[in-house]
Amino acid sequence: MDRPQLYGWAFSNYVRAVRILLLEKKVDYHFETVTFQDLTVDDFTRLHPFRRVPVLVHDRKIIYESQAILHYIDESFDGSSFQPKTPLDRARMHQWMSVTVSYIQPIAIGQIFVQRVYIPENGGQTDEGTIKRAVIAIASHLDVVETALTQAYLVGDSITLADIFMAPVLLSMKLAPEGEQLINSRPHLKTWLDRLAKRPSFVETTVPVPKFGLELVA
Ligand SMILES: N[C@@H](CCC(=O)N[C@@H](CS)C(=O)NCC(=O)O)C(=O)O
Known part of the structure; x- marks a missing residue:
């Protein structure tokens, strides 16, 4: 191959x-x-x-x-599978991946990360109103994840594609103080994210916020 x-x-x-x-x-x-x-x-x-x-x-x-x-x-590719065995658990994995793109990413990245981290890092000014509304909007979404996290990972006791897909988004959101507060006030979410962030694959792929310029978010 x-x-x-x-x-x-x-x-x-x-x-x-x-x-x-x-x-x-x-x-x-x-x-x-x-x-x-x-x-x-x-x-x-x-x-x-x-x-x-x-x-x-x-x-x-x-x-x-x-x-x-x-x-x-x-x-x-060889190596352990990152997909659960049962149809129900596989459906759950897809569910969380879809939740990530449909409900979490647009607010966590599109609003909180962009406004509080990316824009100032690239010389622009945060829209405080957007941040305020975003924090309110994402809180109930994160509550859903918090309630679902009764085990070590989103779908049971093994890491799946769902964790690998959702966690980087929340780690970027956590670079904003509001994002950190949203995570830290939800103990299961915090423990889950901390656990994933320590994995060598996450550590190795951590990079600084890019300076691509403001035209990117115009
Ligand atoms: N649905 C696509 C989304 C990919 C996407 O939006 N990637 C961003 C980088 S995070 C991008 O290429 N942005 C370029 C642009 O918006 O012009 C996927 O899941 O791969």
């Missing part, structure tokens, strides 16, 4: 989730850093017709969309 090539930038949580899984499964891969500018080049649509990252190229096949990539890696 070919050595897979992953295209993306290291701070993207979707890219990070893929890198975490590749490390967890001890897959030797090549990381090709692309920039926002690269996405605008016509040629990039050969890799991703919607001009996003991550993209995985393996055995001359191109795979895009992070959840599809995660499943492909888990099922194509």
